Amino acid sequence: MDKPVIKVLLVDDHGLVRSGIRRLLDDIEGIRVVADVASGEDAVAVVRQLRPDVVLMDVDMPGIGGLEATRRIVQAASGVSVVALMAHIEEPYPARLLEAGASGCLTKDCGLEEITAAIAAVSEGGRYISADIARQMALSMLPGGTNSPFDQLSQRELQVMMMVTQGHSLQVISEKLCLSPKTVSTYRYRLYDKLGVDNDVELTHLAMRHGILPRAAST
Numbered sequence: 001m002d003k004p005v006i007k008v009l010l011v012d013d014h015g016l017v018r019s020g021i022r023r024l025l026d027d028i029e030g031i032r033v034v035a036d037v038a039s040g041e042d043a044v045a046v047v048r049q050l051r052p053d054v055v056l057m058d059v060d061m062p063g064i065g066g067l068e069a070t071r072r073i074v075q076a077a078s079g080v081s082v083v084a085l086m087a088h089i090e091e092p093y094p095a096r097l098l099e100a101g102a103s104g105c106l107t108k109d110c111g112l113e114e115i116t117a118a119i120a121a122v123s124e125g126g127r128y129i130s131a132d133i134a135r136q137m138a139l140s141m142l143p144g145g146t147n148s149p150f151d152q153l154s155q156r157e158l159q160v161m162m163m164v165t166q167g168h169s170l171q172v173i174s175e176k177l178c179l180s181p182k183t184v185s186t187y188r189y190r191l192y193d194k195l196g197v198d199n200d201v202e203l204t205h206l207a208m209r210h211g212i213l214p215r216a217a218s219t
Helices: 015-026 040-050 065-076 093-100 112-123 131-141 155-165 170-177 181-195 200-209
Strands: 006-011 031-037 054-058 081-086 104-107
Touching (some): 040 065, 093 104, 093 155
16 A cells, blocks of 8 residues: 655745755655645645645744744644754754754755755654764763853743844843733843843853854844
8 A cells, every 4th residue: 555645834934945855755656735825824734735745844934933833733743753963953942943844854964855855754753863963962962062152041041142142132032022011021021131142142142152143133
């Protein structure tokens, strides 16, 4: 008996990337791309509508981004697996994505064969972590491993930090994350205190030094 076709949703804010990956996956037997969208917000909405088997999710996107989108998808749609595509593999981001419910993590320079293997693995209830990310996670846990100041942040604090360093206003962050502006402001100053910075510029530079901030957000 033939295996059922794996339905995939592509999420990336770059149209050329989406169309390129879509063309490649459309040639793979047993995989069908049911939609592609440009934001985490759209991904959450489309998942509720189409119920794909796997979401191939870019992590570094404006708006709520891949981390928050992963958390919302996993909470809202049981049985949907998320594979995160990451440009920055330094901790704590890979671990936080797994905590948010991602079933797989890949580097953005991985090949089609690895993307296909990850999609197949998570569609069957397994997990898939690329070798480079697994190595980075393992090294961070060794005695004397590089400790990031961002390790101490909660998942919500990390999400607020990402949106602050992308230049979003408190009102926009409030609306995107369904938090009051006062709560967002509290998170912001808690970040300053935990990370030992005094303003958004210092926060941004710290995130860049530790490989947390997406390059597109560093201007």
